Amino acid sequence: MDEIYLNGDFISKSEAQISIMDRGFLFGDGVYELIPVYNKKPFLLDKHLKRLKDSLTLIGMDEIKEIDKSIKTLINKCSHSNFFIYLHITRGSQAQRNHIYPSNITPTVLIMCEDYPCFSEEKIKQGFTASLQDDFRWMKSNIKSISLLGNVLLKNYASQNGFYETLLIRNNKLTEGSASNVFMVKDGKVYTPKLGSELLPGVTRDLLIMLMKENNLDIIESDISQTNLVESDEIWCSSSTNAVVPIIKVDDKLINEGVVGKISMDVFNLATKFIDNF
Numbered sequence: 001m002d003e004i005y006l007n008g009d010f011i012s013k014s015e016a017q018i019s020i021m022d023r024g025f026l027f028g029d030g031v032y033e034l035i036p037v038y039n040k041k042p043f044l045l046d047k048h049l050k051r052l053k054d055s056l057t058l059i060g061m062d063e064i065k066e067i068d069k070s071i072k073t074l075i076n077k078c079s080h081s082n083f084f085i086y087l088h089i090t091r092g093s094q095a096q097r098n099h100i101y102p103s104n105i106t107p108t109v110l111i112m113c114e115d116y117p118c119f120s121e122e123k124i125k126q127g128f129t130a131s132l133q134d135d136f137r138w139m140k141s142n143i144k145s146i147s148l149l150g151n152v153l154l155k156n157y158a159s160q161n162g163f164y165e166t167l168l169i170r171n172n173k174l175t176e177g178s179a180s181n182v183f184m185v186k187d188g189k190v191y192t193p194k195l196g197s198e199l200l201p202g203v204t205r206d207l208l209i210m211l212m213k214e215n216n217l218d219i220i221e222s223d224i225s226q227t228n229l230v231e232s233d234e235i236w237c238s239s240s241t242n243a244v245v246p247i248i249k250v251d252d253k254l255i256n257e258g259v260v261g262k263i264s265m266d267v268f269n270l271a272t273k274f275i276d277n278f
């Protein structure tokens, strides 16, 4: 069985123990990252570690020293070549449950090798469905917080109602998906919500924007209204597990007559090529 990393030790999952007084358990007080590994190489590691540092700073925690070394050691210990690194950092545990954290608390650091479903090209070409819901999550969605109850409820709403993803609307503006960033195409131009506290700065979002710019596709970061979204020509979701997931139906409304659009497939192919050459 593959080992995990917990607070400096490489041990089996079954041996791993965390205190019930851990603030991650009691308060959801912590942050996380999910990093793809291709052929034993962590994908865009610097970008993931930069976002981790930003998330830690935003919750008043210090950087975790030498975390890159621990990640690489764990990758080498893992029996697979392609998987995901799940990194989970909580503020640590304290003797008594208290909203107020002490200044000298030691963080809990967990790193695991995980498998997540990556869709085949065939499945991508068929397209996926999504539903619109009110974005009722908190106003600091730019932090990759382990407090994911809002996202969990919204993703389960999708899965229980036969959709792939829930697309979130706040004040008539698209923010993101419950576990993804969102892009749309109108009249040959690509749009995605601009960054701010209402959405996660996705590493894949960043990669796709870079690839589109390099390939002379018009990409605009701007507000997207609910009407703009449902009347768009193409929509896709992006995340580290699946870089481009085309959406061909939003609730009852077909997008591009229910067929995956050309730009979605072009961007999917650009991302696939980039990953293959990584």
Ligand code: PLP
Pocket (backbone or CB within 6 Å): 034, 151, 176, 177, 178, 179, 180, 181, 200, 201, 202, 203, 204, 205, 238, 239, 240, 241
């Ligand atoms: N937005 C949310 C809410 C997410 O949970 C995720 C990924 O888990 C993303 C966006 C995409 O981020 P990334 O491309 O860094 O995986």
